[in-house]
Amino acid sequence: MTTSDFISAPIREVFCSVQGEGPYVGVRQAFVRFSGCNLNCNYCDTDFANPGTCDYEQVEGSGSFEKIKNPVSVGQLEVMLHPFNKLHSVSLTGGEPLMHADFIETLNLALPLYLESNMTLPEQARKLTEKVTYVSGDFKLPASLRDIGSEARETHMENTVECFRLLRKNHSRDCFCKIVVDNSTELEVVTSAVEAIVPYVSCVILQPETPIGRDVTNLRPSGSIQASVQNIMQLQKSLLEIIDTRVIPQTHRMWGCL
Ligand SMILES: C[S@@+](CC[C@H](N)C(=O)[O-])C[C@H]1O[C@@H](n2cnc3c(N)ncnc32)[C@H](O)[C@@H]1O
Numbered sequence: 742m743t744t745s746d747f748i749s750a751p752i753r754e755v756f757c758s759v760q761g762e763g764p765y766v767g768v769r770q771a772f773v774r775f776s777g778c779n780l781n782c783n784y785c786d787t788d789f790a791n792p793g794t795c796d797y798e799q800v801e802g803s804g805s806f807e808k809i810k811n812p813v814s815v816g817q818l819e820v821m822l823h824p825f826n827k828l829h830s831v832s833l834t835g836g837e838p839l840m841h842a843d844f845i846e847t848l849n850l851a852l853p854l855y856l857e858s859n860m861t862l863p864e865q866a867r868k869l870t871e872k873v874t875y876v877s878g879d880f881k882l883p884a885s886l887r888d889i890g891s892e893a894r895e896t897h898m899e900n901t902v903e904c905f906r907l908l909r910k911n912h913s914r915d916c917f918c919k920i921v922v923d924n925s926t927e928l929e930v931v932t933s934a935v936e937a938i939v940p941y942v943s944c945v946i947l948q949p950e951t952p953i954g955r956d957v958t959n960l961r962p963s964g965s966i967q968a969s970v971q972n973i974m975q976l977q978k979s980l981l982e983i984i985d986t987r988v989i990p991q992t993h994r995m996w997g998c999l
């Protein structure tokens with residue numbers, strides 16, 4: 742038995758697709774979606790439960806899924822990624838991948854790792870400082886976090902800044918920040934978030950909240966309203982004083998890929 746046989750994690754799905762968010766939109770990736778999350782964002786579009794099996798789409802875009810028993814070992818995952826080719830990188834997402842930092846640390850792949858994280862678990866982030874080549878870090882604004890009190894919100898903010906510091910951009914890593922915005926997003930809140938992480942990131946992406954599911958009225962369960970073009974442009978103009986700031990909506994939802 743080797744380490745890769747006995748370290749395992751609950752994985753929700755494994756598939757090959759095209760990165761749909763942020764500055765790397767369009768690159769071909771394998772996606773590994775871990776189960777479980779430490780947050781409950783009001784806009785979350787993802788089922789990250791652990792139903793006991795992992796959905797494995799071996800042929801990209803086929804819609805045909807094999808059920809693999811959970812938890813999946815590191816060795817098993819490495820084999821599952823073999824059929825995918827011409828990849829830019831392997832996206833580690835969730836749920837929250839940092840909850841599975843020990844698993845990620847053990848992965849032995851020939852491809853760069855692209856971490857997609859909520860950036861609230863610095864002790865876990867510390868384990869991956871030499872491991873990940875791309876960091877797509879969200880900055881969760883207080884208004885988007887459900888089920889937590891004001892003290893916990895404060896702690897999340899501090900932890901977020903520490904995660905960005907630990908996984909900062911350097912000569913061998915890109916690190917950027919995505920912020921999901923709706924029409925009630927306040928300029929002062931976004932500005933102070935960005936000011937706190939500006940030394941650590943290459944750019945900031947304003948990602949307009951995409952409506953989840955059936956949504957005829959524009960009012961979602963979160964009570965949020967889609968950000969107007971005017972408001973987003975205003976946010977961008979202000980942030981451009983501080984850092985390269987781009988507006989990039991989720992693109993995979995437009996053409997129906999995973
Ligand atoms: C599902 S999360 C998983 C990774 C990690 N937990 C996180 O939140 O960054 C992946 C990305 O989807 C974004 N996202 C989720 N729901 C969204 C929505 N309704 N509109 C826009 N972006 C959304 C998140 O903000 C995050 O950038």
Ligand SMILES: Nc1nc2[nH]cc(C(=O)O)c2c(=O)[nH]1
Nearest residue numbers: 759760761762834857993999
């Ligand atoms: N195509 C595609 N791009 C993505 N970028 C981030 C995603 C995620 O859920 O983490 C995601 C996803 O689920 N699909």
Ligand code: SF4
Nearest residue numbers: 778780782785836859
């Ligand atoms: S941190 Fe990510 S996966 Fe977790 S609830 Fe928020 S958007 Fe969803």
Ligand SMILES: [Mg+2]
Nearest residue numbers: 786787834999
């Ligand atoms: Mg997604």
